[in-house]
Amino acid sequence: MNAALWRKAIIEARLLLVCSTGLLFGFHWIFVWLSSYISLGGMRDFLLTLPVEWQQISGVGVDEVATVMGRIGLAFMDPVVLAVTAIWAIARGSDVVSGEIDRGTMEMLLAQPLRRVWVLVAHAVITCGGAALLAAACWLGTWAGIATVTLEEEVAASAFVAPALNLFALTFFVCAFATLASACDKYRWRTVGIVGGFYMLNMIVKLVARMGHNLDWLRQYTFFGAFEPQRLAGPWGESVGLLAHYGGILIGLGLMCYVMAAVVFCRRDIPAPI
Known part of the structure; x- marks a missing residue:
């Protein structure tokens, strides 16, 4: 029966996974290609004219954004990437318990x-394997772009391994939190709403922390405070320490959510299908 569970999980996830990985791979490839059309000097001059509050939104200094490596690194925190990974995490995490109950299939499964x-x-x-594949698709798209596009300065694809791992850690946590919310609920639509609202609230807190002059302390109250892929772009030896710090926070919180989800699910009563 365990083999049947694995097949069921794979079949239910494969379409969304294939579409998401293809989209992220293509997006990062195109992002590198578009970055090749941005002039280094022109970019720096433009950014320097922006108000200080606007410059803080990127989370990195103007000099870093003005480099090819800095611009490519911003792809890992682009709204498209965050949206695709969030859709995967919330869609799959919310389905495991409340989705089965909502469809009336959980009672048959547990029988x-x-x-x-x-x-x-x-x-x-x-679900977490899919999150790893999404992060790998982002890195492979970046590698393909660097290998096929002529850039104004040489950039190594290995410089973006740490940002990809940071993206995986973020997706892992959201998957775990969605699973915990699903284990506590019986309606999938409500689970999606709770997790989606929690995700957006944390994103807003992170944005306020970046834009506010004296609000940087808010970073410690949002899980997005441990998601800074643009700061991790660079040689592995220089980024591994910060990656371990960010990854430890997100993976640790995710594991806690999974353990709590298992405890709740194993002890709760499953309502009969109506």
């Missing part, structure tokens, strides 16, 4: 000779 925790384990492994 089989299997432990409840395996339902979560199989779903979580496929």
Whole structure:
């Protein structure tokens, strides 16, 4: 029966995963191509004319954004990338418990000779594996762009391994939080609303922390405070320490959410389908 659980999780996730990885791969390739059309000097002059508050939104200094590496690194925090990874995490995480209950299939699933925790384990492994593939697609798209596009300065694709890993850690946490919310609820639409609202609230707090002169302390109250891929772009030896700090926070919080989800799901009563 465990094999059937794995097949079920893969079949349910494969279409969204294929579409998402293809979109992220193409987006990062195109992003590198578009970056090649931006003049280094012109970019720096333009950014220097912006108000200080606007310059703070990117999270990096003007000199870093004005470099090819800095511009390419911004792709990992682009709204398109954040939207695709959030859709994957929320869609898959919200489905594991409340989705099955909402469809009336959870009672039939648990009637089989299997432990409840395996339902979560199989779903979580496929979901987190998909998150890793999304991050890999971002890096491969960047690598393909660097390999095929002529840039004004040489950039190594290895400089963007750390940003990709930071993106994976963020997606892992959102997957885990969505799973926890799903384990506590019986309606998928409500789970999606709760997790989506939580995601947007944290994003707004991060934006306020960047734009406010004396509001940087707000970063410690949002999980986006541990998501700074543009700061991680560069040689591995220079970014591994900061990556370990950010990744430790996000992965640690994610593991806590998964453990709590397992405890809640294994102890809760499953309502009968109506």
